[in-house]
Each structure stands twice: as C-alpha cells, then as structure tokens.
Amino acid sequence: MLAIGDELILGQKTDTNSAWISDALTARGVRVVEHATVADDTPRLVAAIERLGAAADVLVTTGGLGPTADDLTRAALGEAMGEGLVEDPAALEEIQSWFRGRGREMPATNSVQALRPVSARSLANPNGTAPGLASVIGEGGHACDVFCLPGPPHEMRPMFESFVIPAIRAQAGYAVVTRALHTFGLGESDVAARLGELMDRDRNPLVGTTASLGVVTCRIRYEGGAGTGAGALDGAEAAVREKLGDAVFAADGASDGALARAVIDKLRDRGEQLVVVESCTGGLLGETITRVAGSSDVLLGGWITYSNQMKSAAVGVKPETLDRVGAVSREVAVEMAEGGLAASSAAGGAKHALAITGIAGPGGGSDEKPAGTVWIARASAGAPTDVRCFRFRGGREAVRRWSVNAALGMLRLELDAVQTSLLGQIEPAVNPVI
Amino acid sequence: MLAIGDELILGQKTDTNSAWISDALTARGVRVVEHATVADDTPRLVAAIERLGAAADVLVTTGGLGPTADDLTRAALGEAMGEGLVEDPAALEEIQSWFRGRGREMPATNSVQALRPVSARSLANPNGTAPGLASVIGEGGHACDVFCLPGPPHEMRPMFESFVIPAIRAQAGYAVVTRALHTFGLGESDVAARLGELMDRDRNPLVGTTASLGVVTCRIRYEGGAGTGAGALDGAEAAVREKLGDAVFAADGASDGALARAVIDKLRDRGEQLVVVESCTGGLLGETITRVAGSSDVLLGGWITYSNQMKSAAVGVKPETLDRVGAVSREVAVEMAEGGLAASSAAGGAKHALAITGIAGPGGGSDEKPAGTVWIARASAGAPTDVRCFRFRGGREAVRRWSVNAALGMLRLELDAVQTSLLGQIEPAVNPVI
Numbered sequence: 001m002l003a004i005g006d007e008l009i010l011g012q013k014t015d016t017n018s019a020w021i022s023d024a025l026t027a028r029g030v031r032v033v034e035h036a037t038v039a040d041d042t043p044r045l046v047a048a049i050e051r052l053g054a055a056a057d058v059l060v061t062t063g064g065l066g067p068t069a070d071d072l073t074r075a076a077l078g079e080a081m082g083e084g085l086v087e088d089p090a091a092l093e094e095i096q097s098w099f100r101g102r103g104r105e106m107p108a109t110n111s112v113q114a115l116r117p118v119s120a121r122s123l124a125n126p127n128g129t130a131p132g133l134a135s136v137i138g139e140g141g142h143a144c145d146v147f148c149l150p151g152p153p154h155e156m157r158p159m160f161e162s163f164v165i166p167a168i169r170a171q172a173g174y175a176v177v178t179r180a181l182h183t184f185g186l187g188e189s190d191v192a193a194r195l196g197e198l199m200d201r202d203r204n205p206l207v208g209t210t211a212s213l214g215v216v217t218c219r220i221r222y223e224g225g226a227g228t229g230a231g232a233l234d235g236a237e238a239a240v241r242e243k244l245g246d247a248v249f250a251a252d253g254a255s256d257g258a259l260a261r262a263v264i265d266k267l268r269d270r271g272e273q274l275v276v277v278e279s280c281t282g283g284l285l286g287e288t289i290t291r292v293a294g295s296s297d298v299l300l301g302g303w304i305t306y307s308n309q310m311k312s313a314a315v316g317v318k319p320e321t322l323d324r325v326g327a328v329s330r331e332v333a334v335e336m337a338e339g340g341l342a343a344s345s346a347a348g349g350a351k352h353a354l355a356i357t358g359i360a361g362p363g364g365g366s367d368e369k370p371a372g373t374v375w376i377a378r379a380s381a382g383a384p385t386d387v388r389c390f391r392f393r394g395g396r397e398a399v400r401r402w403s404v405n406a407a408l409g410m411l412r413l414e415l416d417a418v419q420t421s422l423l424g425q426i427e428p429a430v431n432p433v434i
Numbered sequence: 435m436l437a438i439g440d441e442l443i444l445g446q447k448t449d450t451n452s453a454w455i456s457d458a459l460t461a462r463g464v465r466v467v468e469h470a471t472v473a474d475d476t477p478r479l480v481a482a483i484e485r486l487g488a489a490a491d492v493l494v495t496t497g498g499l500g501p502t503a504d505d506l507t508r509a510a511l512g513e514a515m516g517e518g519l520v521e522d523p524a525a526l527e528e529i530q531s532w533f534r535g536r537g538r539e540m541p542a543t544n545s546v547q548a549l550r551p552v553s554a555r556s557l558a559n560p561n562g563t564a565p566g567l568a569s570v571i572g573e574g575g576h577a578c579d580v581f582c583l584p585g586p587p588h589e590m591r592p593m594f595e596s597f598v599i600p601a602i603r604a605q606a607g608y609a610v611v612t613r614a615l616h617t618f619g620l621g622e623s624d625v626a627a628r629l630g631e632l633m634d635r636d637r638n639p640l641v642g643t644t645a646s647l648g649v650v651t652c653r654i655r656y657e658g659g660a661g662t663g664a665g666a667l668d669g670a671e672a673a674v675r676e677k678l679g680d681a682v683f684a685a686d687g688a689s690d691g692a693l694a695r696a697v698i699d700k701l702r703d704r705g706e707q708l709v710v711v712e713s714c715t716g717g718l719l720g721e722t723i724t725r726v727a728g729s730s731d732v733l734l735g736g737w738i739t740y741s742n743q744m745k746s747a748a749v750g751v752k753p754e755t756l757d758r759v760g761a762v763s764r765e766v767a768v769e770m771a772e773g774g775l776a777a778s779s780a781a782g783g784a785k786h787a788l789a790i791t792g793i794a795g796p797g798g799g800s801d802e803k804p805a806g807t808v809w810i811a812r813a814s815a816g817a818p819t820d821v822r823c824f825r826f827r828g829g830r831e832a833v834r835r836w837s838v839n840a841a842l843g844m845l846r847l848e849l850d851a852v853q854t855s856l857l858g859q860i861e862p863a864v865n866p867v868i
Contacts, residue, residue: 282724
C-alpha cells in the first residue's frame with residue numbers, strides 16, 4: 001500500500017485508506033507486507049513505486065490523482081514504467097460528463113486527470129473527477145499489478161471493489177483465515193503467561209495479542225490449504241478459551257467497541273434495559289453505547305450529572321452525602337446508580353444502572369484522591385449493587401475511556417454471572433484499590 | 435516514521451501515531467519524508483530500520499515493545515545495529531517498581547522489556563511497562579538517531595515530548611512558524627473562493643485550508659529568518675480575517691475540539707452555564723464538551739433522552755407531541771431544549787440548553803425523514819429559541835459528529851451575536867432545509 005500526499009506526511013490528516021484496504025485484502029487471503037506514505041514529490045514517489053513494485057505482487061496507491069500541480073501520481077507511475085503520458089479519450093469524456101451532470105463546463109485544469117502512461121488502463125470513478133490507473137510494472141521476471149486510486153475514501157472504496165478485488169488471483173488451494181477473542185479483566189502479560197507456548201511465533205495457527213483500554217484481544221491466524229482453516233481455527237480457539245476461561249467476553253469484530261457490542265447483545269437477548277449516570281465521563285459511556293447501531297433496544301437513557309446540583313436534582317444523591325464524603329466516593333457512586341435505577345421508573349424502568357464518578361484530571365486531585373481515581377457502581381433490580389474504585393493513569397482522555405470500559409466490564413460480569421475477582425487483575429492502567 | 439504491528443498491517447487498527455508525530459515535527463520545522471508500517475516480523479523490521487535509517491537523520495518507531503513473543507522491536511534494532519541485547523538494570527528496576535506501585539510482583543515475562551542493544555539507551559515510560567530505546571545507526575559517515583517508542587498513544591506522546599523533541603537540532607537562524615484560524619458556517623470551497631490569491635502556493639506566508647466536520651481551518655505558515663515570523667503572520671492573519679469576517683470563531687489549537695473550547699471560554703467569560711439534552715448523539719455532545727479540562731465551570735449537566743419515555747420523564751416532552759409529529763421534529767427539539775432549561779432550575783438553573791434529536795442511521799429513516807435528518811434547538815433564558823433542521827451525510831458516526839458541531843455552532847452564533855445566515859452556507863455535508 002502506498003498512500004500519497006503532503007497532508008498525510010505533514011500529519012494534517014490520518015491515512016485511513018491503508019487500514020481499510022488491508023482489512024479487505026486480509027479477509028480475502030492476501031498477505032499485506034508494508035504500508036508506506038510519501039509526500040507529493042515526484043522523485044520520492046517514483047522511488048517508492050519502484051521499491052514496492054519489486055517487493056510485492058500487488059501495489060495499491062491512494063491519492064495524488066487530482067487536477068492540481070501537487071497531484072503527481074500519474075507522472076510518477078509513467079516514470080516508474082519508463083513510459084510517457086497520453087490523454088485517454090474515454091476518461092476525458094467521463095470527466096466532462098461528470099461536470100455536465102452537475103450543470104457545469106469542465107474547467108480546463110481537469111483535463112490533466114485524463115492522462116495515463118501509454119500502456120496503463122484508466123479506471124472509471126463514479127464518485128469524482130479522478131479516474132484511477134491500472135498497470136503492470138516489473139523486471140527480471142517479477143511482475144507487480146499496480147492500481148492507483150483516488151484518496152477520498154468515498155471515491156476509493158467503490159473503485160477498490162470494482163477493479164482491485166476481481167483482479168486478485170486467489171492462490172489455488174491456499175487460504176488465510178483469522179479469528180479474534182476479546183477478553184477483559186486480565187492484563188496483557190497475564191494473558192500471555194496463560195497462553196504460554198500457544199503464542200510461539202512458529203506455530204500455525206499463530207496467536208497474537210493486542211491491548212486497548214483494558215480489552216486484550218487474542219488474534220488467531222491460520223495460513224494453509226483451503227478447507228483446512230476452519231478446523232484449525234476451531235482447535236486453536238478451544239485451546240485459547242481453555243486457558244483464558246471467563247475472561248473471554250466476545251469473539252470477532254474490532255477491539256474498539258467490543259465491550260459495548262457484547263453488553264448490548266447480552267441485554268437484548270435478555271430483554272433488559274440500561275440507564276447510565278455519568279459524572280467525570282460527561283456522556284462518554286452513553287456515547288460509546290449509542291455508537292452501536294441498534295443500541296436503542298437496550299439504552300433507555302441517562303443523566304450527565306456533571307455538577308453536584310445535577311447529581312441531587314436528577315438522581316437524588318443526598319446533599320449531605322456529597323458534603324460528608326465528596327462527589328468521588330463509594331457512597332455517591334452507589335447513590336447515583338441506585339438513584340438512576342429508581343428515577344428510570346418514571347420512564348418505564350430499567351433493569352440495570354451504571355454510574356461513574358471520578359477525577360479525570362489534570363486538575364481536581366488530592367493526595368487522598370489523586371487524578372485518575374474513579375468510583376464505578378452497577379445497580380440492578382433484584383441483585384446486590386457492585387461498587388469498585390479504580391486508579392487509572394495516562395491523562396484525562398485515557399482515564400475517561402478506561403472508566404467507560406471498566407463500567408461496561410462490570411455490567412458484563414453481572415450479565416455473564418462471572419466471578420468478580422477478574423477485574424482485580426487488570427493492568428497496567430486499571431488497579432482496583434478495593 | 436516506522437509503525438510496527440500485525441494489527442496495523444492487517445488493517446485491524448489505524449496508525450494514528452505517525453500523523454501525530456509528523457504534525458509535532460512539522461510544527462518544529464522538521465521535514466518528514468516517509469511513513470512506513472510493517473508487521474511483527476523480524477527480517478522485515480530489520481530491513482525497514484536499515485532502509486529508513488540510511489535515508490533520514492531521525493527515525494521514530496512506534497510499537498513492538500511489549501512483553502510478548504510478537505514484540506520484536508528490541509531484537510530488530512539490535513540486529514540493525516549489529517549488537518546483542520543486554521538487560522538494563524535501571525529499566526528493570528523501573529518496571530518492577532511500576533508493578534510494586536500497583537501492589538503486584540512483576541510477572542517474569544515482563545523482564546524482556548528491560549533488554550536493550552548494548553550501546554542503546556533505555557527511555558523511561560511513566561505510563562506503562564515498556565521502556566523506549568534511543569540509539570544511533572548508520573554507516574559510511576551517515577548517522578541516524580533512532581527512537582523506539584511504545585505504540586499506545588498515551589504512553590508514546592509524553593515520551594516523544596521528553597526524549598525526541600529535545601534531541602531535534604534547530605536549524606540556526608531559520609524558523610517555521612504557523613497560526614490557525616478556525617471558521618464554522620462556511621464550506622471549504624466558499625472559504626477558498628473568499629481567500630482567492632491569498633492561497634497561492636508560492637506565497638510566504640502560505641495559507642492552506644483543512645475541513646473537518648464543518649470546521650474549516652485556515653493554516654498560515656511562514657518560513658524564513660528567525661525573528662521575522664511574527665510580523666509576517668500578523669499581516670497574513672489580518673488579511674484572512676478581513677475576507678472571512680464573522681465565520682472566524684477562534685485562533686490556534688487543533689481543529690478537533692476547537693468549537694467546544696471556544697464555546698466553553700465564551701460561557702466562562704460571561705459566567706453562564708449550559709445543559710444538554712441528547713437523543714441521537716447519546717452523550718456525544720456532553721462528551722465533547724467535558725473532554726476539555728475545566729468544562730465543569732460551564733456544564734451544569736444533561737440528559738441522554740434516547741427513548742421517548744426519557745424525553746417525557748426527564749425534560750417534559752409532551753407524549754402527544756411525540757405521537758403527533760414524531761421524535762425527530764421541530765416541535766420535539768424545541769420542547770427538549772426549553773424543557774431542559776426549565777428542568778435545570780432544580781439544579782440551580784442554566785442560561786442555555788442545546789437539544790439534538792435526529793436519525794443517525796443506518797436504520798430508522800423514511801422518505802420524508804431520511805437517515806441524517808437532525809433537528810437541533812438552542813434555548814436561552816431571555817432570548818428567542820433557535821431551531822434548525824440539517825441533513826447530514828456520511829454514515830452514523832459522521833451524522834453524530836456533525837450534529838454536535840452544528841449544535842455548538844448554533845450556541846456560538848448566539849454568544850457572539852453573529853448573523854444567523856452563516857449556518858445556511860455549510861457544505862457539503864450540512865444542508866439546512868429550513
């Protein structure tokens with residue numbers, strides 16, 4: 001993958017195309033070996049195309065196909081191929097018709113977008129003025145298929161599906177298949193210690209781990225004869241599950257949002273609803289849940305009780321409790337959760353409430369309650385309330401995101417009836433002090 | 435920049451570190467030439483370190499410093515340096531003390547994190563167990579400073595500030611200085627048309643634009659003799675402000691969160707408080723505001739009225755209004771905002787309320803109200819309520835994020851007493867239908 005553009009190299013924009021394309025290619029059994037990003041600079045572009053073309057069988061570039069002076073992909077591909085550029089009449093007609101469809105004449109500058117290296121092929125772009133390019137480069141018997149696609153994702157993605165996917169020759173009888181198991185409640189090194197030799201790098205299936213805000217994901221990857229993958233993955237998954245037990249809360253999908261998706265699915269299966277009461281997270285727990293389409297089945301609503309007055313007015317936290325032990329305390333977390341559950345009855349009633357109160361920082365901490373101290377309570381109709389204190393590190397944003405995952409993790413323990421000692425083992429950032 | 439990890443190469447995670455580091459380096463006058471990403475694979479890692487080390491003066495790697503078998507950066511750096519690994523006693527002590535501080539013994543697996551190539555230096559990581567590495571590689575007279583940092587951004591960023599920034603040698607007598615002006619209410623092409631020749635690519639200061647969720651930021655960049663920058667920037671800023679007028683709401687800082695920071699500062703200056711009432715954004719507006727440290731001065735709290743029952747129970751939206759015109763309507767948006775303002779009196783009373791109700795999608799739309807239809811209302815004590823309908827595009831996440839910015843933009847119009855026609859001009863994704 002080669003991403004092209006000053007805005008990427010200067011850090012003004014994050015390249016999301018390479019990850020998207022890699023995910024799509026990996027799912028089809030293609031092994032991705034490198035992503036590179038270079039500036040709008042012809043010599044660097046030519047060098048990158050030549051180097052990657054020599055190293056891979058397929059090269060997909062994104063960006064640099066616009067109409068302005070800093071769009072250099074066409075010229076660089078021509079130089080790497082040792083060919084001049086010619087105007088492609090069909091591509092020119094498509095660009096002109098794109099403008100006509102919007103009631104405008106094509107500006108003269110856009111005609112450069114119809115240029116292509118002599119032996120390259122133009123690829124139609126239904127969502128913009130930049131046609132793509134397809135060609136083959138290589139020497140000494142090695143050939144690499146090159147696809148140059150525009151940078152905007154809504155233009156690139158349909159062209160990738162139309163032109164790149166059909167061109168990928170499945171290697172006969174060979175497949176790469178993957179599976180993910182998400183855990184919460186164990187640190188990454190605990191997971192690795194439990195998995196032991198299952199993580200050896202020369203095994204197939206290969207097991208690797210990644211950690212994000214307390215969610216440790218085990219990724220199982222198998223390469224081999226087509227038709228043999230499912231059985232191999234099943235065997236490896238069973239072995240991983242045996243080592244990790246109750247810490248596994250879901251399989252497959254991205255790590256980001258995995259806890260929210262799992263909790264939503266479990267609540268939906270049980271026909272139960274949830275309310276949230278948020279202080280230091282200020283809406284992030286609700287936002288994390290509602291980012292998942294279909295969350296309206298299970299989230300009744302919530303309260304952002306950022307001030308003490310809102311804690312009392314909205315969910316009935318007693319002013320004397322706030323005076324006596326402060327907003328960041330076991331007692332207030334419990335009153336928020338149980339008060340939210342009680343207040344939800346006016347809206348039909350939820351089965352569960354999650355409450356978060358803490359010091360996100362950087363200000364507001366003390367020796368006794370340093371920034372990162374967060375109390376989280378889960379109250380559920382007909383079950384004892386669970387309340388825990390965490391000390392998170394890593395700054396305001398990290399503290400808030402860890403808090404949300406810890407709250408979802410606490411609800412998951414209740415929904416799955418899992419032994420509650422699990423959360424005592426999270427590291428590095430989560431450290432229950434009770 | 436070299437980002438390391440199977441999860442990046444497989445497209446399971448997007449590399450945001452390279453853009454963040456590039457932005458920080460560019461701001462300090464360093465020219466970034468390439469980003470590369472490779473898998474957890476020692477030969478590929480060694481080859482990438484050697485290639486990039488030969489091409490650049492500074493190489494920053496991220497990732498691959500964890501305690502497990504797929505963390506290979508330490509070994510690859512050693513191989514590229516032609517050196518074996520030794521255990522760094524100070525680094526080991528830091529890792530052990532990190533665990534002790536959490537009431538635990540260091541698992542034996544973590545001791546590998548204290549390894550470093552013989553002549554490399556360990557870099558302390560205050561937020562995790564992975565120390566970084568610093569070394570010099572090179573041959574034939576070329577030397578490249580290599581910094582290996584951990585992948586998690588909250589660990590990487592402070593280490594980048596502590597170790598990489600001080601090592602960058604400023605070019606004597608030469609400076610690159612930048613300034614940013616943030617606008618809301620104009621589309622990027624409107625901004626470009628107004629700026630005209632100010633955006634010519636051969637000017638110094640150079641003016642460029644970037645657009646993110648309705649915030650169009652003009653970045654002014656000057657390169658030249660040290661000491662001459664401030665005056666040049668002042669002149670360019672005055673010229674830009676003259677062209678863009680009321681659309682400019684703030685200067686400097688990142689585009690992300692710029693609207694929230696500006697609104698919080700203006701409210702604080704006026705001693706006024708805000709409440710939020712969120713349906714389709716589910717907490718994202720509150721989250722966006724409270725992501726800013728110090729927002730507790732101005733955010734009293736809010737309600738996540740995700741279900742119709744919560745809309746009625748929490749802020750008094752009339753059930754007959756919901757029955758008659760539906761939850762996504764002018765009337766319900768107004769009742770949410772005015773009801774939130776009224777309900778806030780029990781908590782001491784806010785001056786302003788922002789309410790959002792819409793169809794984030796992908797489901798829930800109809801011909802009359804397609805996914806992306808969002809009604810937003812601002813109610814303020816002693817001022818007429820402002821209510822608008824938007825049609826956002828780009829999927830669930832984009833619709834939610836545009837909604838939050840449009841709500842903050844509506845409040846900003848009131849706080850700055852700006853002509854309200856501005857929001858009628860946002861494009862492409864914002865399209866008020868009233």
